[in-house]
Amino acid sequence: DTPTHQYPSTTVLEPPLFRNTTNVELQKAALVALVRNKELQGMRSTVRQLEDRFNWQYHYPYIFLNDEEFTEEFKEGIRSITNAPVYFGKLPEEHWGLSPYVTEEKVKEALEYNRDRYIYGGSYSYRLMCRYQSGFIHKHPLLKDLDYYWRIEPDVHYFCDINYDPFKYMRDNNLKYGFTITPLEKPETVKTLWETTRKWILENPKLIPEKSFIHWVVNEKSQYTNCHFWSNFEIVDLSFYRSEAYESYFQYLDRAGGFFYERWGDAPVHSMAASILLRKEQLHWFEDIGYHHPGYSHCPNKPEMAARCVCGGGSDYMYRSLCNRRYGEVGNIYQDQVLQLAEM
Ligand code: GDP
Numbered sequence: 001d002t003p004t005h006q007y008p009s010t011t012v013l014e015p016p017l018f019r020n021t022t023n024v025e026l027q028k029a030a031l032v033a034l035v036r037n038k039e040l041q042g043m044r045s046t047v048r049q050l051e052d053r054f055n056w057q058y059h060y061p062y063i064f065l066n067d068e069e070f071t072e073e074f075k076e077g078i079r080s081i082t083n084a085p086v087y088f089g090k091l092p093e094e095h096w097g098l099s100p101y102v103t104e105e106k107v108k109e110a111l112e113y114n115r116d117r118y119i120y121g122g123s124y125s126y127r128l129m130c131r132y133q134s135g136f137i138h139k140h141p142l143l144k145d146l147d148y149y150w151r152i153e154p155d156v157h158y159f160c161d162i163n164y165d166p167f168k169y170m171r172d173n174n175l176k177y178g179f180t181i182t183p184l185e186k187p188e189t190v191k192t193l194w195e196t197t198r199k200w201i202l203e204n205p206k207l208i209p210e211k212s213f214i215h216w217v218v219n220e221k222s223q224y225t226n227c228h229f230w231s232n233f234e235i236v237d238l239s240f241y242r243s244e245a246y247e248s249y250f251q252y253l254d255r256a257g258g259f260f261y262e263r264w265g266d267a268p269v270h271s272m273a274a275s276i277l278l279r280k281e282q283l284h285w286f287e288d289i290g291y292h293h294p295g296y297s298h299c300p301n302k303p304e305m306a307a308r309c310v311c312g313g314g315s316d317y318m319y320r321s322l323c324n325r326r327y328g329e330v331g332n333i334y335q336d337q338v339l340q341l342a343e344m
């Protein structure tokens, strides 16, 4: 006997029941991921959580970027799990590759030397990724008309309902950079990052703003604190990455070679830039956005925030984090003090 029942189609989702398309003022903003085809399931997991926790009310577009062509399987797999607009883009060739300022021979040596010294120590593609996310992602043609991006990754978790629009929150409060978690960077990976940054400051004093939050990343003795915003989550006003000062800083770092000879991550690079070029009032800890990326979790402990979350035990990292404490304690300093710090 042939069965008489049939499963409904699994490729098309109905719009959510409570889809709210009235009176929602959208920003020019998108959720953006650099991702590989093999990470489809992890990406679907992230997207589904973002839809359920936040985006079902807004339908902000997703933009997926890849150094290779996305497969039909990847595109279908993503489209079948959200009804927000989705864009898939390949990176311009000139944005993904070895910096013109380093030599292949020396890069080889550096990878060999660092292979067992830290995670991704011997990985060439990881370095391409970090250089791309530091200097190029905001230049991708698909991001051209955006004012804000929210960076997302496969296999992260969003623990809490987000019942407002973080992009609008950024705009309403004149915020430039938003984060959730502030770990310590492994010093081995950024040995000369501050040395290089300090030279850039001294050579470009005109690009340093009147007030700066630099003391979060550089202590009173002019040493890097190793504090950084974990950039696998970041909500950013893209005019910051598009600014003359940021571009000058990235170019200077690229020339120094540390993306390859060391393993400068886009997280410490973004964090140095944000702390030096922005004021404390332009940065924001999204404490209410409970979040997990392999390695660390943040679960809000304030009752009014926690009420909207499903998380708990072992997720109190940010309430113990040295960098988060420092974030609360230090304030802005003036441009001449920044220059003094760079000279020390
Ligand atoms: P980690 O978070 O530092 O451990 O690094 P990940 O492996 O999560 O990489 C960071 C982001 O870049 C993730 O969204 C990855 O999917 C993406 N990514 C890393 N390497 C590549 C690559 O070679 N090609 C592409 N297209 N994406 C990459």
Ligand code: MN
Residues within 6 Å of the ligand: 153, 232, 293
């Ligand atoms: Mn990751």
